[in-house]
Every structure is written in structure tokens, then in C-alpha cells.
Amino acid sequence: MRILVTNDDGVLSPGLTALAKALAKIGEVWVVAPDRERTAAAHAVTLHKPLRVQELGKRIYAVSGTPVDCVNLAVLKLLPAPPDLLVSGINKGVNLGDDVLYSGTVSAAMEGTILGIPSMAVSQEGQERFHFDAGARYAVRIARLILKDGLPDETLVNLNIPDRPFSAITGVRVTCLSRRRFDNPIIEKVDPRGRTYYWIAGTRISWSRSKDADHEALEQGAVSLTPVHLDTTNHRALERFRKWEMGRRPVAATKPKSKKRS
Numbered sequence: 001m002r003i004l005v006t007n008d009d010g011v012l013s014p015g016l017t018a019l020a021k022a023l024a025k026i027g028e029v030w031v032v033a034p035d036r037e038r039t040a041a042a043h044a045v046t047l048h049k050p051l052r053v054q055e056l057g058k059r060i061y062a063v064s065g066t067p068v069d070c071v072n073l074a075v076l077k078l079l080p081a082p083p084d085l086l087v088s089g090i091n092k093g094v095n096l097g098d099d100v101l102y103s104g105t106v107s108a109a110m111e112g113t114i115l116g117i118p119s120m121a122v123s124q125e126g127q128e129r130f131h132f133d134a135g136a137r138y139a140v141r142i143a144r145l146i147l148k149d150g151l152p153d154e155t156l157v158n159l160n161i162p163d164r165p166f167s168a169i170t171g172v173r174v175t176c177l178s179r180r181r182f183d184n185p186i187i188e189k190v191d192p193r194g195r196t197y198y199w200i201a202g203t204r205i206s207w208s209r210s211k212d213a214d215h216e217a218l219e220q221g222a223v224s225l226t227p228v229h230l231d232t233t234n235h236r237a238l239e240r241f242r243k244w245e246m247g248r249r250p251v252a253a254t255k256p257k258s259k260k261r262s
């Protein structure tokens, strides 16, 4: 069993170390991760500069690129064969709801899914100190289930761990992605030379799209497990848009009914 571990907090992050150590119980772990923090790198790939790879130890590599670069290099170049599982994390901080669009942690798991590898992103709620041991134990538990059962087509697992010790976690809930925005997201300041600069920050506000939202699970002290699908097509909207008048119709299209003029 070969397991690829990556993240977006950098190869030296304690969250990655805890995850790699725990997963070593169930397989041969390969670590290929960014050489520095790449949080919020989303799905970026490096196309216009060289990527350097540094071997830090046995099956541990630091890459001068993004999380998605790391997954591609690992799967297509560094590993002797594609891994049976990819686990990204453990991220310092949650990746709930709309976060999946910005998160390098989740994007690494998305890239794994694109490459046909069962993939999971693991993120830990917290501020300065994180219960990575709790996150790692749940990551191993879910990893075993993924290896046993597989994942649906084009689907990755987004796992979020509440900020509490392992013994105080109330279980695992299968959830949907929530919505979120930030209050006061752009902060304006003046630098020591008198010039204005901006900082993207703000206070998080989450709300549910539907019942079983991921943020509610964490509020109740449970682990949140969301199946995330790569196909972001809005299938329910297809018919609505096909009714739009968009110029020339395809030859096979049925003739529209002629409108009565009043």
C-alpha cells in the first residue's frame, strides 16, 4: 500500500508530520509537499519557472511549487508507481464550504482525483494550537474505509476536525458544503512610508445551504466528512439555458413555436 501525503502549509508543518506518522501504520508513506507555506494557493500550477525538488529524507521531498505542482510531480515523476491513496493535510485551520475554492489543501486532493487516485483533504479547526493527534487518528480511520470501499467517480473526501481532544469528539457526520463570507474582508492601513496598503482578512460568517452543513458538525463537536464532486456543472439549470435565444440554433434542434402577434 503506497500513500502520498502533501499539504499547503509546507513540508515542515507539524500537521503534515502528524499525518504522515499516523498513515505509516497502514502503508508506505511518501511525502511530497511545498518547501514553504502555500495556503490559499487553490489550484494554481507553476508554468513559467523551473520547479526544484529537494530530497529531505527517505521518501520526503520538498518542492519549490504549489500543492498541485507537488501532486503532479509525485504521481507522474517521483513515485515508482501511482499511490493507492492521497491524503492532503493536516491543514492548520478549517476548510469548510466555499473554502474549498481557495484551499491549496483541498486542491491537492482535487488534483489527485483528476489523476484517478482516491484522495482526501484533512483540515483541523484551531487558532495557535492544534489537536493534530485527533485529526491524524480520524484521517487513518477514514483512509482505511476509502481503501476498503473506494470512492465514487470524480469524488474526493473533505474532512474537517473540530478543535478538541480526541476523547471529546462526538463522532463523524456526513455533511454538505456551507456558504460563508467575511465581515470587513479588506482592511486598509498605512505603511511606515505613508503609503496605503490593503490586507485581505476579516471575520468569518458561515451559514447553511441546506441541512447537514459542514460548519454545524464542527459546532457540535463532530468531525465533518463532505463528499466533494469535481463536476461543478449545474445539471438542474441545463434546460433553462437551452431555452435562451442565443442566435443560430443547432441543425437538429426542434423548430420553436411561432409567437402570436397581438
Ligand code: MN
Binding pocket: 008, 009, 038, 039, 040, 091, 092, 105
Ligand atoms: Mn494551509
